[in-house]
Amino acid sequence: MADIVERYNIPKQHFWLHGPRAGQPVEYDADIGMWNVYGYPELQEVLGDPATFSSDTMRVIPKSLMPAAEEFSMEGFITQIDPPEHGKLRKLVSSAFTRKVVADLEPRIAALTHELLDEAQERGQLELVTDLAYPLPVIVIAELLGVPSSDRALFKQWADALFQRDAKISLSKPTEEQNADIQASLRPWHEMSAYLAGHAAERKRQPRADLLTRLVEAEVDGERLPDVQVVNFAIILLLAGHITTTMLLGNTVLCLDAFPEQQDKVRADRELVPAVIEESLRFFTPFAALGRSTTREAELGGVTIPADQLIMVWPGPANRDPRQFPNPDVFDPGRDPNPHLAFGRGIHFCLGAPLARLEGRVALNILLDRFNPLRTDPNDPVDFMPAPTMTGVRRLRLI
Numbered sequence: 001m002a003d004i005v006e007r008y009n010i011p012k013q014h015f016w017l018h019g020p021r022a023g024q025p026v027e028y029d030a031d032i033g034m035w036n037v038y039g040y041p042e043l044q045e046v047l048g049d050p051a052t053f054s055s056d057t058m059r060v061i062p063k064s065l066m067p068a069a070e071e072f073s074m075e076g077f078i079t080q081i082d083p084p085e086h087g088k089l090r091k092l093v094s095s096a097f098t099r100k101v102v103a104d105l106e107p108r109i110a111a112l113t114h115e116l117l118d119e120a121q122e123r124g125q126l127e128l129v130t131d132l133a134y135p136l137p138v139i140v141i142a143e144l145l146g147v148p149s150s151d152r153a154l155f156k157q158w159a160d161a162l163f164q165r166d167a168k169i170s171l172s173k174p175t176e177e178q179n180a181d182i183q184a185s186l187r188p189w190h191e192m193s194a195y196l197a198g199h200a201a202e203r204k205r206q207p208r209a210d211l212l213t214r215l216v217e218a219e220v221d222g223e224r225l226p227d228v229q230v231v232n233f234a235i236i237l238l239l240a241g242h243i244t245t246t247m248l249l250g251n252t253v254l255c256l257d258a259f260p261e262q263q264d265k266v267r268a269d270r271e272l273v274p275a276v277i278e279e280s281l282r283f284f285t286p287f288a289a290l291g292r293s294t295t296r297e298a299e300l301g302g303v304t305i306p307a308d309q310l311i312m313v314w315p316g317p318a319n320r321d322p323r324q325f326p327n328p329d330v331f332d333p334g335r336d337p338n339p340h341l342a343f344g345r346g347i348h349f350c351l352g353a354p355l356a357r358l359e360g361r362v363a364l365n366i367l368l369d370r371f372n373p374l375r376t377d378p379n380d381p382v383d384f385m386p387a388p389t390m391t392g393v394r395r396l397r398l399i
């Protein structure tokens with residue numbers, strides 16, 4: 001383990017990647033006024049009980065830390081909604097974002113992967129993130145939604161402004177800098193909303209064969225999505241399409257670089273690709289933390305959490321919990337079953353998981369076809385994203 005940490009310069013804030021974690025599965029961080037849940041069974045409890053552990057984290061964030069309601073609407077922001085509204089919204093959006101819609105993308109994902117790799121190889125060098133792992137999922141989600149993928153420099157600007165902030169938010173000791181940071185993230189948010197609202201309005205006038213049209217027209221029990229909810233769901237898809245599969249692809253290549261014997265195995269038997277993807281999701285969990293809030297006092301992992309507390313639940317460390325995964329620091333695609341929590345669990349289970357898995361499988365197969373061996377450049381060390389809640393590389397050069 002120490003080997004990998006040193007070789008890839010894994011940031012210290014990703015403490016669960018540095019070997020066994022000391023401490024309790026549930027801990028209070030007085031500095032920032034939040035609870036942290038790190039253990040696997042404790043995460044299962046939290047994610048399985050939305051009545052006690054609400055996804056609406058905004059309700060416990062002091063008003064002074066929040067932008068004014070007229071500046072910012074979380075309406076229809078599916079990851080923040082509890083039952084019964086969540087079920088209704090999920091049914092509506094699932095009726096547009098179906099498994100068939102995703103499965104039909106396979107040939108396009110393969111063609112795009114080849115195109116992007118051809119372009120990089122013509123330039124003579126491949127930096128996996130910039131040349132493939134970033135543009136591939138962005139182009140796929142833009143085409144699926146029906147917004148021009150040529151606008152992707154704009155999307156990147158917005159996504160970077162929202163995600164690349166590594167400052168920790170503190171509820172107990174807010175700083176001026178923190179408030180300025182929250183205000184600064186509103187501008188890209190508004191720009192993105194206006195952009196997607198324009199496209200959604202256009203689809204209402206002139207329907208097309210795209211997901212945005214399906215969202216505008218989706219109907220459950222005679223009800224359609226209000227405009228603001230269409231826009232907010234499209235924002236989630238556009239942002240999710242940006243960073244998640246990018247992290248998955250980079251992380252999977254890193255795993256096969258770090259464990260060359262596993263690369264040999266999967267090269268010899270491509271049936272193993274899906275298991276490699278799943279183990280990569282466990283080993284380097286892209287979304288290392290998720291937010292929840294307590295609606296009432298709760299017992300968890302032997303401690304009592306009062307009502308109305310903000311909780312960070314950490315799939316990253318939970319996926320390394322030795323109570324659930326024997327030898328958690330070993331990359332072993334042979335784990336069967338592999339009940340990792342990288343896509344969450346329960347009612348909010350990732351809606352994009354089939355798309356992420358498909359993109360991962362197609363791109364990895366093509367990378368294995370075109371690069372033998374698939375190796376990082378030892379003279380140009382990989383660079384991890386600094387955000388403590390996200391695990392992914394932002395530069396990975398192949399030899």
Ligand code: HEM
Nearest residue numbers: 078079240244245248286290342343344348350351352356
């Ligand atoms: C490796 C890639 C991905 C990872 C690791 C990931 C992870 C997650 C996790 C952990 C959740 C649960 C959040 C919670 O419980 O609070 C989630 C939800 C969600 N994800 Fe993903 N995701 C990935 C890719 C995608 C993609 C590609 C899309 C769409 C294009 C997507 C769309 C969504 C949506 C819409 C939800 C909300 C579902 C709900 O609240 O009911 N995800 N994702």
